[in-house]
Amino acid sequence: MTTQRPPAGSSGAVDAPDGPVLDVRGLSVRFRMRDGRDVAAVTDVTFSLRPGECLALIGESGCGKSVLASALLGLLPGNARTTGHARLGELDLLAADERTLARTVRGRLIGLVPQSPAAHLTPVRTVRSQLHETVRALTGIRKPGLRAAGEAAAERAAFPAGHLDRHPHELSGGLAQRAATALALVGDAPLLLADEPTTGLDRALVDRTADELRRHADAGHALLMITHDLAAAQRIADRVAVMYAGRVVELAEATAFFGAEGPRHPYARGLLDALPERAFTPIPGMPPELGDLPPGCAFAARCPKATAVCGTVPDPVDGVACHHAEETARA
Amino acid sequence: MLELSRITAGYERRAPVVRDVSLTVAPGEAVGLLGPSGCGKSTLARVAALLHRPYSGTVVVDGRAAHGWRHRAPREQRTAFGVVFQQPRLSADPRMRLADLIAEPLRATGRRDEAAARVDELAGRVGLSAELLRRRPHEVSDGQLQRACLARALVLRPRWLICDEMTAMLDASTTAALVAVVEDYRAESGAGLLTVGHDSVLLDRWCDRTARWEDLASGAG
Numbered sequence: 407m408t409t410q411r412p413p414a415g416s417s418g419a420v421d422a423p424d425g426p427v428l429d430v431r432g433l434s435v436r437f438r439m440r441d442g443r444d445v446a447a448v449t450d451v452t453f454s455l456r457p458g459e460c461l462a463l464i465g466e467s468g469c470g471k472s473v474l475a476s477a478l479l480g481l482l483p484g485n486a487r488t489t490g491h492a493r494l495g496e497l498d499l500l501a502a503d504e505r506t507l508a509r510t511v512r513g514r515l516i517g518l519v520p521q522s523p524a525a526h527l528t529p530v531r532t533v534r535s536q537l538h539e540t541v542r543a544l545t546g547i548r549k550p551g552l553r554a555a556g557e558a559a560a561e562r563a564a565f566p567a568g569h570l571d572r573h574p575h576e577l578s579g580g581l582a583q584r585a586a587t588a589l590a591l592v593g594d595a596p597l598l599l600a601d602e603p604t605t606g607l608d609r610a611l612v613d614r615t616a617d618e619l620r621r622h623a624d625a626g627h628a629l630l631m632i633t634h635d636l637a638a639a640q641r642i643a644d645r646v647a648v649m650y651a652g653r654v655v656e657l658a659e660a661t662a663f664f665g666a667e668g669p670r671h672p673y674a675r676g677l678l679d680a681l682p683e684r685a686f687t688p689i690p691g692m693p694p695e696l697g698d699l700p701p702g703c704a705f706a707a708r709c710p711k712a713t714a715v716c717g718t719v720p721d722p723v724d725g726v727a728c729h730h731a732e733e734t735a736r737a
Numbered sequence: 738m739l740e741l742s743r744i745t746a747g748y749e750r751r752a753p754v755v756r757d758v759s760l761t762v763a764p765g766e767a768v769g770l771l772g773p774s775g776c777g778k779s780t781l782a783r784v785a786a787l788l789h790r791p792y793s794g795t796v797v798v799d800g801r802a803a804h805g806w807r808h809r810a811p812r813e814q815r816t817a818f819g820v821v822f823q824q825p826r827l828s829a830d831p832r833m834r835l836a837d838l839i840a841e842p843l844r845a846t847g848r849r850d851e852a853a854a855r856v857d858e859l860a861g862r863v864g865l866s867a868e869l870l871r872r873r874p875h876e877v878s879d880g881q882l883q884r885a886c887l888a889r890a891l892v893l894r895p896r897w898l899i900c901d902e903m904t905a906m907l908d909a910s911t912t913a914a915l916v917a918v919v920e921d922y923r924a925e926s927g928a929g930l931l932t933v934g935h936d937s938v939l940l941d942r943w944c945d946r947t948a949r950w951e952d953l954a955s956g957a958g
């Protein structure tokens with residue numbers, strides 16, 4: 407499971423035989439606004455994800471990570487334009503039509519573990535009936551086998567069989583999360599996409615939810631976890647991608663990133679330093695508007711290391727997009 | 738002092754989520770209240786801020802017992818509190834520009850003429866630009882909206898701050914920034930703080946002491 411990735415963007419070839427489940431190359435998303443302006447929500451994002459691997463995509467709200475998820479699921483609004491590739495097996499998600507996305511991608515190739523599961527579940531129906539519907543739609547299993555298949559799906563997500571006949575509002579936050587995860591797992595999708603799966607959960611539940619997601623990765627799924635929760639990322643990720651102002655500014659092994667070496671990009675360092683278990687000091691200022699990005703490095707206005715060269719956008723080198731990245735101890 | 742004594746409260750009389758809980762915050766003190774989601778700690782925070790009427794028990798604010806809740810609370814008691822909630826989108830009127838959102842408590846208490854200067858000062862503290870102040874909630878990020886909600890909570894210079902999971906949706910840097918704003922305000926005003934959360938690392942770093950929900954709930958029983 408340890409992956410010796412070539413630096414991001416280096417090769418277009420897909421490595422066989424255990425090639426990536428998901429291969430994203432140069433993905434950009436632009437929103438055309440009514441006043442004719444373009445909002446650069448995602449810019450030139452490249453990463454790949456193998457079976458059994460967990461990649462945490464971290465960054466603050468508005469950094470583009472949710473837009474990236476919507477692009478993969480084909481759920482972008484009408485005024486969005488995408489460029490680049492996002493290959494899931496043979497399929498380019500960005501080129502797929504809505505029919506393909508609805509019939510073969512969502513649920514079957516990508517299982518979505520949603521943010522706020524309580525809102526994602528249908529309030530008027532029991533968990534069992536929602537599982538049955540999803541099992542029927544995704545696997546074609548009918549009546550006599552449905553009950554067993556539903557219970558098996560619940561068990562995979564550690565959802566207790568005794569609670570299957572409850573409605574969503576009768577579940578605790580943790581159980582609602584598991585019910586939503588059970589639904590996401592029904593199609594046995596090779597890629598699991600978890601969108602802020604731990605928001606609002608208390609620490610014990612964060613750990614448990616994260617561990618359960620890790621278990622599904624260990625079972626062979628590729629797991630893309632989108633989160634602002636650095637503790638959850640540290641707990642289960644193999645690699646970390648940090649997004650800032652629409653770009654991945656650092657892509658690193660999680661052990662190095664969270665360990666003694668630390669992040670190599672000034673924004674990522676600032677983010678970790680802001681944690682209450684570390685310095686608890688905020689990064690000064692706020693991110694730039696995606697509709698009004700500066701010409702050079704988008705972090706320059708907040709960056710303690712900025713110099714004149716930062717007036718040009720840094721290309722990623724060895725996973726880090728910064729003109730003055732920290733040296734690696736390993737180099 | 739902010740004294741909560743033997744509070745029982747909830748949304749269903751036969752199944753109150755808060756049972757016989759007592760908690761005191763001294764002037765200038767920062768108290769964290771730690772508990773799992775859904776345990777009732779947010780309800781207790783709302784009782785403390787005079788936003789939710791308990792079934793039984795008393796709230797004493799600076800020596801005076803509270804008798805009314807929400808709009809029935811006497812103005813000088815109500816305005817002693819600044820409150821920030823977890824989800825800024827649920828607590829912010831979507832039609833208001835951020836500047837009006839921040840100024841609204843001043844307008845509601847007939848202090849309209851102070852609004853412009855006060856909004857300017859607070860916007861500086863929470864890091865909102867003049868351009869952001871002109872936007873409406875759907876035009877800003879969660880973090881920017883929460884900055885505005887914190888500014889609004891400070892606009893009447895409250896003696897007590899109640900933060901209910903204020904940073905649960907926010908990234909680490911925005912969390913640290915908002916906590917710093919709260920602490921700067923408290924350092925100059927001497928305001929007390931009750932902050933409710935589920936992250937023990939955060940509460941231990943932020944507060945003078947942290948009360949665990951399970952201890953409060955059993956200690957009184």
Ligand code: SF4
Pocket residue numbers: 671672673703704705706707709710711712713715716720727728729730731
């Ligand atoms: S490129 Fe320059 S401004 Fe940008 S993060 Fe690196 S040092 Fe800072």
